[in-house]
Amino acid sequence: MSRRGQVGGDVVDPAVCDEFGYGLGKPYGILVLRYRSSSALGFGEGREDLLHQFYWSPSGMLAARYGVSTVFVGPGEAFWAQRAMTHEVRAGARQTVYRVCLREIPAGLVGFRVGMAAFAPGAAALLESIARSDCPPEEGLAARPAIMGGLSPVSAGVGGAGAGGGYALAVARALTRDPADPTTLEEWAGRLHISPKTLQRDFQREYGTSYSRWRTELRLQASTVLLRSYSVGEVARRVGYASTSAFVAAFGRAFGVTPGGGRLRG
Structure with missing residues (x-):
């Protein structure tokens, strides 16, 4: 099933939303909502009492808030919220955001109520592959176990090299959760029990x-x-900027406009 139209509701800016549902109404069903907008997207604070949800963007970062916590989620992760968990998710302009609704909790996320989840590349590719109007129902349902199986909680600490991704990946995931973290390269290296040169080389390689x-x-x-x-x-x-002026200068160098210029927000 695929429906296309202007969607408002809990999305701050009107956005084009495509719906793809497989086995809806059944415990094994999956509903994929794909949002696209020229301006920023915001899924307002709310709760869903019937369905579990996760959000993923292949084209940028998401900012997710729950309780007093705010995390930033990169393309290698998803934001997970069990049913009845109040949360808010925001994306930048010109991003694609997938919002997936489930009746069952993925096996790797049982007991994990809300937060960042690692999203395996193969599972992400499968999710994109079933988000199309000509996808046969049996193909969408067949992909669901692998998509759900590709989710697992992201560890809060930095104590090792990460699952096959090297030391830089472990640090990158920690910083994605909190970009304002002031930890230096030398301090990260100390936590990982490696030399700063080794960590720097790993960032260059990764x-x-x-x-x-x-x-x-x-x-x-x-x-x-x-x-x-x-x-x-x-x-x-x-x-993580010590002063507004330093942030404005860095923003201008990167994007050619001031942060208040509005061009990146629509």
């Missing part, structure tokens, strides 16, 4: 850039999600 530049790019990307909701000064603080 991401093609230095730790410092990668963190700057992360902070600026996170800021584009927040600028719709907060003042420039508050955004600067939330993404």
Whole structure:
């Protein structure tokens, strides 16, 4: 099933939403909602008492808030919320966001009520493959176990090299949760029991850039999600800049406009 139209409701800006449902009404059903908008997307604070949900964007970061916690979710992760968990999710302009609704909890997320979940690349590819109007129902249902099986909680700590991704991936995941984290390269290396040179080399190998530049790019990307909701000064603080002027200068170098210019928000 696929429906296409302008969707408002809990989405802050009207967006084009495509719906793809397989086995709806059954415990094994899956509903995939794909949102696209030229301006920022915001899924307002609310709760869903009947369905579990996870959000994923292949094209940028998500800012997710639940309780007093705010986390930033990159393309390698999803944001998970069990039914009845109040939450809010925001995305930047020109992003694609998938919102997946389930009646069953994925096996890897049993007992995990809300927060960041690792999303396996193969599961992400499958999700995109069934988000099409000509997908046969049996294909969508067949993909569901692998999609759900690709989700697992993201550890809150940095104590090892990460599952096959190297030391840089472990640090990158921690920073994605909190771009304002002031931990230095040397301090991260100490936590991982490696030398700073080793960690720097791993960042270059994994991401093609230095730790410092990668963190700057992360902070600026996170800021584009927040600028719709907060003042420039508050955004600067939330993404780790010591002063508003430093943030404005970095933003201008990266995007060619000021944070308040509005061009990145619609």
